[in-house]
Amino acid sequence: MVKTKNKNYLYVDIAQNIEQQILDGVLKMGDKLPSVRVLKQEYGVSISTILEAYYRLEGKNLVESRPRSGYYVIFCANSVPDCPTKTNPGNRAVLGNVTGMIIDFYEMIGDENMINFSLGVPAPELMPIAKMTKTIHETVVKLPAGGTYYDNIQGSLNLRRQIAQRTILWGGAITEQDLIITAGCTSALSLSLMAVTKSGDTIAVESPVYYGILQLANTLGLRVLELPTDPATGMDLDALQRILREQRIAAIMVVSNFSNPLGSLMPNKHKQKLVRIIQEYEIPLIEDDICGEIYYGRQRPSTCKYYDDSGLVMWVGSFSKTIGGGYRVGWVAPGKFISNVMKLKLYLSSSTSTIPQEAIANFLAKGRYDHHLRRLRETLHTNSIKYIGAISNYFPEDTKVSKPKGSFLLWVELNPKIDISVLFERAQAQHISFTPGSIFTLQKQYSHCMRLCYGIVWSEKIDQGLKKLGELAHEMLFDM
């Protein structure tokens, strides 16, 4: 009998059990699943619950129903591409900028013809547009002065309360006083970094790392030291410790949950260890947790912030990936640097736009956010299986791909002979876009890698797009 907290979601638990067995290779390609009747008795539930579970697995392309025969596994765990190996960037702090291309990604947003795997955000179809529109209407008419007046510098109290309450999900003891609302995650990161560094300093980051961090660092005159990073478990903490024995690092930036682009999830022990290290060396840690709510597992993963009692961890988040980047609402709990961050926010940008803040606060208060997140996670998890399946089918055999446990980004490592900038150009000519790996570093590496966003709803067009990408990669190998 399956244990579950909520009997309405019994079918989810049943499906997850079977799914895990398929992904682990216990149930193999072609295996027949137990009949609906057998499972009904085994779990002591209704037939419709079992059917719901099977429909769910069918929706993920893991099983198929054969007429008058039953359900069969159609996913081969063994044929899934390997995970990329741990990265090994050069051990040298670099001052510089990534080159070109990035403003262009924004330009593509409106291009209907492009199959756009290069965006770092789920597609609009996955956002709660109708409910947010309704919430905005409800909010604006009730707002004092219709939201025309400057909000206080720290940000909407309603919103800070809602964000603080959600930290209970990972055991956070954050209060509304600990939080500063910012105009999106980028502002939270830039204000945090400005609060704890000065031009000429060196910061340590994962490698590969979100190019926005590299651009931000360069803008602030900061050198960047890229650390070896495991696609599954994140930043290599032994490497970090070796570095710290040798040189001063002004701040560490980490995406502990579902990093961008690697998708790594730091195990709790690593989070705890990282906090011990920063406490030993008294180094501020900027923890970007922007996708922490988009987990596929049963529980919201924890944060480094949870393990910190020193105030050195600056916990950053945003609604950009879960409600909409267009609202520009993010936050930071800057620990002991709160007054510095607050002053920087006041001096450089003043308060945050009132209406988006209050609308999101109401959306959360009414429970609409949790409902939406469940659906979002489910869709993205399904997408991840479908996308990885398609890559397995279409890409050259030596392709490696990450297996993220949350968010919506895949890191694909192709044969090292493939020049990703050439593949990028050829794909663009076919109206397919992705993010070349080479812009996630300041060094000469990842030039055979790409980041694929699977936040676009699965369709025949997406399948064909991935097939075409695979063909282009095959052709490039064949040409050599």
Place this chain on the structure above:
Amino acid sequence: MVKTKNKNYLYVDIAQNIEQQILDGVLKMGDKLPSVRVLKQEYGVSISTILEAYYRLEGKNLVESRPRSGYYVIFCANSVPDCPTKTNPGNRAVLGNVTGMIIDFYEMIGDENMINFSLGVPAPELMPIAKMTKTIHETVVKLPAGGTYYDNIQGSLNLRRQIAQRTILWGGAITEQDLIITAGCTSALSLSLMAVTKSGDTIAVESPVYYGILQLANTLGLRVLELPTDPATGMDLDALQRILREQRIAAIMVVSNFSNPLGSLMPNKHKQKLVRIIQEYEIPLIEDDICGEIYYGRQRPSTCKYYDDSGLVMWVGSFSKTIGGGYRVGWVAPGKFISNVMKLKLYLSSSTSTIPQEAIANFLAKGRYDHHLRRLRETLHTNSIKYIGAISNYFPEDTKVSKPKGSFLLWVELNPKIDISVLFERAQAQHISFTPGSIFTLQKQYSHCMRLCYGIVWSEKIDQGLKKLGELAHEMLFDM
């Protein structure tokens, strides 16, 4: 016969003629105005038009109607306090910050008991709240993806077009390509300043200068050289030229129209001369024109940008003072620095919130903005006369006060023996707030001055607040 472009506003022209004669002292306190019949014949208009004009003057506390007798002047031009003299700050660049107090002003926003002359914004009653609420509703339902998607980095095309079109009012040749939308004016100023300076540089500003500029400069590690400034005509350009012959200035910041706090309006010849100077020395000029639309005269004043063909002028504006600071929508036309500013915006903060931008664009497109501005200007102009009248009645005789021709700020210079920080504390105890002059400089000066915001709708309570302030100033002089 009055010449006018629009016969619907004949009464406005008639009222303005009389008003000017009163303010100039041609018509004196106690003088009887011509009878309605006489004016009707003189102007060749209807009786109701003349009555409209007289009602208007009555509304401004300039004339009163005496039963069976007619209209009389009740405003004494001679008794109006003198304008403060030109400022004379020390000729030394200072690196440092203004002290304390500023976050507190935001905290006061919600305090109903406080008579708050310290805000730098018109009161909510003067903002187009109902019409903006309606516009937001109309906008959100029509927006692609409900505004959830990231806007492009440069900002809403609709909004940039509307802003560009309005520059026709001052002969600007700004196009949508020239503009970058920012999250309010503060962001526009900080991005502009970051684009043209580096830590250790010196910038030149008016003195007194908006404390936000001083905080921003300190945050960026910039020294500030404060220039002598005339309350009527603004920055002393001869002083600027003397400085430039001696030292390198990385950028000049100026509020050419209705400066904060002095209220000065640079004559066109000064604007033209300033542009010649910056071109000669190749110095970027950041022109903050945030209140340029709140003029009391017949025409929108011009800008330095108008006279610039070199691309050195970065023209900055915002809707914070005319529609609502809570929306956080500003802009900059950064001239030849546009790609620098765009990159900084992308790296430090990403795109601007979509819904406020599109709602404001629609508000402008529907002509609602012009209608609203006419009413706003009229109310604030009337307020300026009433506030100056009250200061004239209640404050010590040697008080000097600025005579702004736009915006909503008065600069009040008290007897130099008065310590403004003491007056500030005593006023706070009486639930009256103003902005102490000492925070508008990095030097030891203006410690007998205050800035009063007259953006609060005139009422008995305001009158009593100013009376109380005057009494407190009298007491302080008497105590000495």
